[in-house]
Amino acid sequence: MKRILGVALGILTAIGGFVDIGDLVTNAVVGSRFGLSLVWVVAVGVLGICLFANMSGRVAAASGRATFEVIRERLGPRAGLANLSASFLINLMTVTAEIGGIALALQLASSVYYLLWIPVAALAVWFVIWRVRFSIMENVTGLVGLTLIVFAVALFLLKPDWGALAGQLVPTVPGQETIWTYSYYAIALFGAAMTPYEVFFFSSGAVEEGWTVKDLLQERTNVLVGFPLGGLLSVAIAACATVVLLPAGISVTSLSQVVLPVAEGAGKLGLAVVLVGIVAATFGAALETTLSSGYTLAQFFGWSWGKFRRPAEAARFHLAMIICLLVGIAVLATGVDPVLVTEYSVVFSAIALPLTYLPILIVANDPEYMREHVNGRAVNALGMVYLVIILVASIAAIPLMIVTGAGS
């Protein structure tokens, strides 16, 4: 019984933890502009993150080594540092976006200007990292984030024409868009589903919670069930935007537009629930990204790290996270639009993805680390397919960004 409960908890946490500000914004933008014609990308992205998280989790469980230790070991200091710089900057961008997301959601709830919420949000993030136990932190934000299911509920209450909606699932470029913007948002959506921080966090979390090979089965269940359900949640967000915003000629540029369809379908109660969900999801993601920035730095330089240690026993790790949060506050204080930061962060995530993916793929095949838990043949075949997809997305992203003027 306890075991089943544990599995259920893990799955629910994975669903709630899947969606962050990047998924919320990108899916709503895509839904409002492209309908459901890009849903296939969510499917590709979800399968990719399952594969990637599963491999890095297995590496962490079998060898006790987290992702960035492996990257440094395999790439050496020079390529490793280039990788660290890219990953760290993108992660910092995501931290900024998530904190902005918390503040925007709180503004929607209170009408107090979001800039005033930013220090509050950042302080709360820091406090949780400083004090709260890892597993509690994970489970609470994940479970509360589950309330985002209200997007799916709202979709049903909107009573859309299901046949017409399903008809949109075919990958086609809508009339008012070009093939370039279509491709650009395909990459953005892919990057939103497969953000590298999820992998840093997932593998470091496995070390934090002291996973061993015995936990592999549960880990696999969490990922393979939780992430696809999280992906369905993403699709529900896009579908809501498709039903309410697309016909009105609205293209999403703010968080307030993301929640309008929920209010349309489920009224004030729905609105309240979705705001709780967004705060929980972005707060959870802010925790994960902040921790990830600490993890990447500490693992590259070999510092002591982990929430399972007293802060004083992982001093540089905690200092690094405090600095990251301060930088995030400083960036947001310039008045830069958090939604814009989010849109860029998901694309840059896609650009940087091969840097973390390749070393993990290689180490997952190395018996010195993995003993008998190396990748199977099928996983490797899929792994190579994804390596190609990830490379193509990464290489195409910048030219597409230029051609489309970042998707405008």
Added chain:
Amino acid sequence: MTSANQQLPIAPPVAGRILDAQVHLMDRQVLDHDGVPVTTVDDLEVSGPDLDAEIPPGTTAPVITALLTGAVLGTRIFGGRPPSSRLIRLPWKDVAEVGVVLRLGIKGEPLDASWVERWVRDKIIARIPGGRHDPR
């Protein structure tokens, strides 16, 4: 290059375990006696030979004397070289085990390699309320 599929001869067998510096040592995590991370192997110090001097046949082979860390990482990445006095050494005699990580047989806390960690802890982190609170 002709690339005939010729097998190179296998090196004469040796008694001890073989370690390739890049593959097995460099950039690996170093843990102390209690499993606390100390640093990463940023470089290795070798006992010889004299540079740009002919090595007379029969000279005994150099040995690894210490793991290096600190500023040497920067110079390994960007080129150049810190003065020998600035190198932070972890003598090889303190290494207890080489695997996916290197384990030391001593406590990491008092080592030179830990001075930044100690400084950050004593001057900043431990002064914030709850800094010594056990999260578990």
Added chain:
Amino acid sequence: MRNTPVSAPAAKSRPRLAARLWMLAVTALAVLTACGGGTAESVSTAVKDSSSAVATARIALRQDMDGKLTRAATSTTLDDELKEVQTSRSSVLKLSPATPEDRDTQKQALDVLDQCAAGFATARAALSAGDGGTPSLADGDKALAGAQDALKQLGDKVGSK
């Protein structure tokens, strides 16, 4: 080997090449974004963005009247969308049209965008006046509907060119 400057020249050229490519990409991006299209194109973008903003505001007002949206959410939405209109307006204002036609287009666009802004002002006033006050939310919606029509006309005109 003390004081030698370079240790491993082998792999050095690669990061430098990558850095150069990166610089090139960034420069290209900067150049491309700096010289956007002509007046008609910019106006058409501004019209599209503002229409989206006004449409959002109308949905929010309607939901508020139907009791589906909280005051806080409605006012935040109006603020966000007003900001969007302001951004469009300042981008049109910054244009330097070359021909009399373009100057005319710019002038018309500014008029329409001002009408949008005025619509938002009415809507926000209605929101702060509360239930039964003047202007009412319906007034705000009417003002925004007028702005929406004007935007549509302008959009058709600019688009047909």
Added chain:
Amino acid sequence: MILGDLLGTPVFDADGGRLGRVADARFVLDGTPHQLMAEPRLLGLVVGPHSASSFMGYERNGLTRPRTIARILRWRHRGSFLVLWEDIALIGERSVRLRPGFTRYSTALDDRAQTRSAPEQGSD
């Protein structure tokens, strides 16, 4: 000497012909025993066409999967060989010189790698 300085240094034969770069240094744990571990003694240098990316260790540890990556990296390092300490005449700041009549050995780390990787030899 700092080992990082040696890695990437060009290697020449006795007549000044270029053979490649130092890709790695091989040690064997049979030096003076300390209480914990023996001292690692320099057994020889791995010379390869590229010093970069040899870290993946593919050409030595016998990894064959994922197959495509393994193949690409093997191919990049075709012609890598191990030269023993006894065959090294001089280690300098900018070059390593080997003794006349040095022997190229396989870089494989164990038998398993040896049979699987079938290293290729450059022309002598």
